[in-house]
Amino acid sequence: MSLKRNILDLRKRKQEVQLGGGEKAIEKQVAMGKKTARERIMSILDEDSFHEYDLFVEHTARDFDMDKKVLHGDGVIIGTGTIYNQPVCIYAQDFTVAGGSLGLMHARKITKIMDHALKMRVPLIGINDSGGARIQEGVNSLAGYGEIFYRNTKASGVIPQISVILGPCAGGAVYSPALTDFVFVVENISKMFITGPSVIKTVLGEEISMEELGGARVHSEITGNAHFFAESEDQCFDQIKSLISFIPWNNTQKARKFPPQEPTSSLNVEEIVPSDPRRPYDIRDIIRAVSDSSEFLEIMENFARNIVIGFGRIKGETVGFVANQPKYLAGVLDCDSSDKAARFIRYCDSFNIPIVTLEDMPGYLPGVDQEHAGVIRHGAKLLYAYSEATVPKITVILRKAYGGGYIAMNSRHLGADFVFAWPTAEIAVMGPEGAANIVFRKEIAEAENPDEVRKQKIEEYKEKFANPFVAAAKGYIDEVIEPAETRARLIHSLSLSDNKVDARPAKKHGIPPF
Amino acid sequence: MEESTPKYQTFVVNSAKYKTLYTKKFETRKKWERPNPFEIRSYIPGTVLKMCVKTGQEVKEGECLLILEAMKMENKIEMPFDGKIKEIHVEEGVKIPKDVIMVTIE
Numbered sequence: 001m002s003l004k005r006n007i008l009d010l011r012k013r014k015q016e017v018q019l020g021g022g023e024k025a026i027e028k029q030v031a032m033g034k035k036t037a038r039e040r041i042m043s044i045l046d047e048d049s050f051h052e053y054d055l056f057v058e059h060t061a062r063d064f065d066m067d068k069k070v071l072h073g074d075g076v077i078i079g080t081g082t083i084y085n086q087p088v089c090i091y092a093q094d095f096t097v098a099g100g101s102l103g104l105m106h107a108r109k110i111t112k113i114m115d116h117a118l119k120m121r122v123p124l125i126g127i128n129d130s131g132g133a134r135i136q137e138g139v140n141s142l143a144g145y146g147e148i149f150y151r152n153t154k155a156s157g158v159i160p161q162i163s164v165i166l167g168p169c170a171g172g173a174v175y176s177p178a179l180t181d182f183v184f185v186v187e188n189i190s191k192m193f194i195t196g197p198s199v200i201k202t203v204l205g206e207e208i209s210m211e212e213l214g215g216a217r218v219h220s221e222i223t224g225n226a227h228f229f230a231e232s233e234d235q236c237f238d239q240i241k242s243l244i245s246f247i248p249w250n251n252t253q254k255a256r257k258f259p260p261q262e263p264t265s266s267l268n269v270e271e272i273v274p275s276d277p278r279r280p281y282d283i284r285d286i287i288r289a290v291s292d293s294s295e296f297l298e299i300m301e302n303f304a305r306n307i308v309i310g311f312g313r314i315k316g317e318t319v320g321f322v323a324n325q326p327k328y329l330a331g332v333l334d335c336d337s338s339d340k341a342a343r344f345i346r347y348c349d350s351f352n353i354p355i356v357t358l359e360d361m362p363g364y365l366p367g368v369d370q371e372h373a374g375v376i377r378h379g380a381k382l383l384y385a386y387s388e389a390t391v392p393k394i395t396v397i398l399r400k401a402y403g404g405g406y407i408a409m410n411s412r413h414l415g416a417d418f419v420f421a422w423p424t425a426e427i428a429v430m431g432p433e434g435a436a437n438i439v440f441r442k443e444i445a446e447a448e449n450p451d452e453v454r455k456q457k458i459e460e461y462k463e464k465f466a467n468p469f470v471a472a473a474k475g476y477i478d479e480v481i482e483p484a485e486t487r488a489r490l491i492h493s494l495s496l497s498d499n500k501v502d503a504r505p506a507k508k509h510g511i512p513p514f
Numbered sequence: 515m516e517e518s519t520p521k522y523q524t525f526v527v528n529s530a531k532y533k534t535l536y537t538k539k540f541e542t543r544k545k546w547e548r549p550n551p552f553e554i555r556s557y558i559p560g561t562v563l564k565m566c567v568k569t570g571q572e573v574k575e576g577e578c579l580l581i582l583e584a585m586k587m588e589n590k591i592e593m594p595f596d597g598k599i600k601e602i603h604v605e606e607g608v609k610i611p612k613d614v615i616m617v618t619i620e
Contacts, residue, residue, distance in 0.1 A: 203585075204559035205609035222539060278532045280522055305537050329540060330525050330532035336539070362527040368546035402528070434528030 017055055017072045021096030029096050034167060034189060035233050037077050037092035037100075040127050043237045045081035045090065052079040054109045061103060064136045071098050074105040075130070078113040080122075083244050084256075089117035092127035095167050099131035102173065106134070107144025114151040121250035123160040125240070128177060129167030145172045152179035157350035159250050162240060165190040165226070166233060168210075178225065181347060182243060182299070185216035185226040186236050192219055192226075217302075224303040224336060242297055246311035246318045247351055254352050255318035261292040269422075269483035277399045277426060277466075280330070283308055283323045283358060286398070290356075290487040292316065299344065304336035305329075309344040311353075315491050320348035323358035324409070326399075333405050334365035335378040342381035342512075345389055354392035354494055357410040360399040362431055379408065380513040386414045388510060392497030396486055397421040397468065397477065403430050412476045417500070418493040419477040420486070421468035427477070428470070432462040552600070554591060554617040560584030562604045562616070571599045579617055580604070591616070 018038065020026065029036055035043065041050055059066065059074045075097035080089050091113050093100035110126070117124035133141035155161055156179065163177035164184045169192045177183045177192070185192075193214035200206050200213070212218065219226035228243070230236035248255045265288050272285045288294040291312035298310040305328040310321055322341050324331035348355050364375060386393070386408070394417060395410045406427060410416045421427065429435065437444070440457040447453035464470075468480050481489055522533040566578040573579070573593045582589045601618040604610060 204611065206559065206611060278530060280532070280534045305535075326532075326534060327520075328535050328537055330527060330534040332527060362530060362532060366527065367543075369543050372546070431528050431530040433530040437529055 014055065020072050020094045021098070025096035032189075034095070034129070036096065037094040037127065037129065040164075040166060040233065040237075041077060041079070041081070041090055041092050043234070044083065044125060044240055045088070046083060046085060049081040050079055050090075051081065052077060054078055054112065057105050057109055059103050059105045059137075061134070061137045061140075063138070066136050069098075071103075073097065074103060074109065075100050076102075076106045076109050078109045080113075080116070083241060086122075086249060087120070088123045088125060088244075089113045089120070090125045090127070093130040093167075095129045095131075098134065100129050100167065101131050101134035102141050102144050103134035103137040104140040104144055107141070107147060110144075111147050111151055114148070114155065117159055118151070118155045121159055121252070123162065123244065123247075123249060124155065124180075125162045125164065126176065126180070127164045127166055128169040128173065129165075130173055131168055132171045132173055142172065145175070148176050149179060152176055156181075157251060157346075160244075160247050160351070162243070164236065164240065165192055165216075166236075167191070170194070170196055170214075174225075182227045183219070183225060184228045184230065184236050184240060185219055186230045186233055187216045189233065190216045190219070190226075220300075220302045222303075224300065224340060226303075227299050229302060243311075246297060246313075247353070251350055251352070258292070258313055258316045260316040261313075263289055263291055263487065264294040265289050273398060273424070273483075275424060277360075277424070277431075278330075280326045282327045283325045283331070283360065286358060286486075287312060287321050287323060290314065290490055296321070300340055304334070304340045306331050306334065307337035307341050309341055314356075314487070314494055317494060318353050319490075319494070320344060320353045320355045321358065322355060322410070324361035326360050329365065331361040331400075332363060332365040333361060333379060333382070333408060334370055335373045335375050338375075338378045338380075338382040338408075342385040345382075345385035349385070349389035349391050352391060354394065354497060355389060355410070356490060357393070357395040357416075359395060359397045359401050359406075359409040361402070361405045361409065362400050363403045363405045377513050379404070382408045383414065384510070384512045386410045386416075388504070388512075389415075390500075390502040390504065392417055392494060392500050394418040394490060394493045395420070396490075397425040397427060398483075399424050399426060400431065401425060401427045403428075415502075417497060418489070420479050420481050420489055421472070421477045422483050422486075423468065423480055424483075425468035425477075425480075426466040427468055428465045432458045432466050435465070436461045551594065552619050553615045554579060554594075554619065556582060556610050556612055556614045556616055558582070558584040558589070559610065559612045560589070561609050562606055563588060565602065565604075565606055567599050567602070567617070569599050569602055573597060573599060573619075582610075582616075593619070 057074050059071050076093050078091040091110050161180035162182050163180045174192050191210045191214050197208050220229040228239045273281050287296050296312045306325050308323045308325045393410050412419050436457040444450045444454045471477050523536055525532045525534045561583045563581040563583045565580045575595045577593045579591045597619045600620045604616045
């Protein structure tokens with residue numbers, strides 16, 4: 001009898017606390033086009049798999065009459081559940097409770113689930129929807145953020161960390177997502193910035209809306225802070241599940257193997273790749289043509305479009321693709337594209353994902369803005385990431401591989417395990433046009449009709465050097481292959497690399513050009 | 515979604531002309547201009563707290579031109595070399611963005 005009463009009491013308590021900020025606050029949340037924190041967790045996890053921790057935690061603030069306030073769960077929901085029947089840890093800030101503001105106990109709940117995820121070696125998913133630090137709790141809020149950042153860093157490269165921005169994420173709060181592996185944003189809902197529009201207006205007199213300052217599009221296209229852009233929360237949750245299917249649960253495992261599938265699009269190179277190396281095409285068509293089911297999950301699709309990164313599968317095994325994109329900026333390397341690719345390469349290396357590099361690029365982007373933006377420093381990240389990576393590294397050179405870019409794009413010289421080139425590959429110190437202008441400067445200048453001689457010299461250079469055979473003669477590439485053989489070579493290379501051993505000298509850590 | 519027949523632009527790298535699309539960021543990039551030493555520009559957005567000079571005044575290197583308050587700091591803007599104030603473009607109390615010409619000197 002008494003047990004039954006206790007159980008009823010427990011249920012009543014749970015029900016009350018699980019309402020978060022109450023009906024009215026929930027109505028407001030829904031009116032903003034947002035799901036509640038609890039709905040979000042349920043949408044991401046397998047059905048009925050969520051186990052909540054710390055439901056009854058209460059805040060400890062005493063100043064500013066806070067002792068009279070009840071904040072259910074202290075504005076954050078934490079717990080465990082499964083995705084594809086595999087365990088994950090998750091937290092979701094609850095905007096209906098004091099605007100999801102972060103106080104001491106709120107932060108303790110988050111760090112508790114982070115510690116749990118790291119100890120159990122399972123992925124951590126964090127859903128951010130918070131007005132920021134709880135000012136009434138003063139320096140305790142700051143301490144809370146710091147403790148979260150510390151754990152993000154400690155877990156980096158050990159367990160996958162995914163941040164989902166489903167509301168405001170402002171001030172110090174932005175740095176937790178920034179330290180994690182993948183950041184998801186949703187149009188009109190996500191807002192990330194260090195200082196908001198009102199502060200910017202009062203201090204600097206610049207007027208800008210939240211969306212223009214730090215909306216989902218801004219972070220997907222301009223800043224590169226976000227990795228996945230969605231138009232709705234539901235689309236965002238699908239993207240998370242799709243990503244999770246490609247990555248391993250921790251850094252000691254390999255990604256889950258899927259049953260091998262043939263690509264659905266056939267690799268009809270004559271149709272996709274123009275033979276004139278100056279004409280564009282979409283490199284993603286080639287990626288799909290060599291991937292199982294022609295499935296490709298692109299990451300940072302709208303940022304630095306001149307390089308394409310993302311996951312696909314070959315014979316059921318996850319691979320990370322890094323590919324120059326001739327469709328945008330001729331596929332040049334620049335600050336943003338180097339930065340984008342380098343971080344992805346390090347992700348793949350941390351989580352045992354082989355890297356397939358598809359190369360077709362004319363070199364580095366010329367310009368004062370690039371030089372002054374530090375293209376040396378950013379470009380070096382790419383060299384560092386490729387050289388450092390010990391996972392299987394395969395390169396296929398499709399057309400242009402000129403100059404410094406040739407070295408940077410996982411060349412043999414940076415430790416590539418397999419380098420293939422199509423017969424259309426041009427591996428040279430620079431493009432024929434530029435090279436002819438330098439090598440034959442005198443002949444061209446002294447000729448009676450310089451344009452004619454220049455043309456002739458360009459052709460000469462093309463004939464001699466704009467091909468894969470000069471590099472092949474030195475063993476810098478392993479094999480010149482027919483384009484239609486590409487997938488077969490990738491399959492072979494991957495199976496050969498299954499037990500790859502490649503050690504680096506023991507060190508605490510390197511010093512990459514951050 | 516992308517348009518089906520994109521309008522490719524010409525893009526030159528090492529004398530070779532490529533057909534490709536520009537990114538928004540590339541199109542909106544700022545063109546570099548050689549800084550003009552006779553223009554004193556705001557290096558940080560802020561408020562002009564006080565003007566220390568008048569038009570036509572002779573000023574020695576290192577002397578105060580104006581005080582620009584930004585990020586709760588009062589920044590003294592100094593004369594870069596001996597010269598004369600040609601024109602003052604701001605007045606006390608105004609808020610200015612970054613990179614605005616505050617004073618022209620000669």
